[in-house]
Amino acid sequence: MPAVGWRSSYTQELPAVRAAAPCAETSGMRNKPTDLLLELADRVQTRLSRMLDRIGKPEYGPGLDQAGLRDGQDVIEDLVRHGEGRLAAEHVLYMIVEAGLRLSASDQDSIQSVCRSFGIAPDGLLPPDGCDA
Numbered sequence: 001m002p003a004v005g006w007r008s009s010y011t012q013e014l015p016a017v018r019a020a021a022p023c024a025e026t027s028g029m030r031n032k033p034t035d036l037l038l039e040l041a042d043r044v045q046t047r048l049s050r051m052l053d054r055i056g057k058p059e060y061g062p063g064l065d066q067a068g069l070r071d072g073q074d075v076i077e078d079l080v081r082h083g084e085g086r087l088a089a090e091h092v093l094y095m096i097v098e099a100g101l102r103l104s105a106s107d108q109d110s111i112q113s114v115c116r117s118f119g120i121a122p123d124g125l126l127p128p129d130g131c132d133a
Helices: 006-020 033-055 072-081 085-099 105-118
Strands: none
Touching: 033 072, 033 085, 033 105, 072 085, 085 105
16 A cells, blocks of 8 residues: 555545634634634635745745745644644744735734734734735
């Protein structure tokens, strides 16, 4: 039997993670910091993925083409599933800061709230981008 890499078995478990930690749209209310964290991670990953697709493979080195950025949402979901909410929050903050993402005002409020919930200083955030999308 061929060896199964961690990625193959890991990605098969992701739907269960999402079902176990529903976000605000599916639960009707946001009652846990991890709900807000997973919702925010989804939006950050979407913006980051679009940005990385536009940039392509940079000629000057790996730069933003890092596993922790390309699959950041997967990393965050895995950490949440294992009860590591603080590390997951630190990872979403890393994704935002490392990529230099400018968040909407509502996402800025969300990351501030997540950071407060987990006792993290939201250092390195850029000012909001002026849009709320």
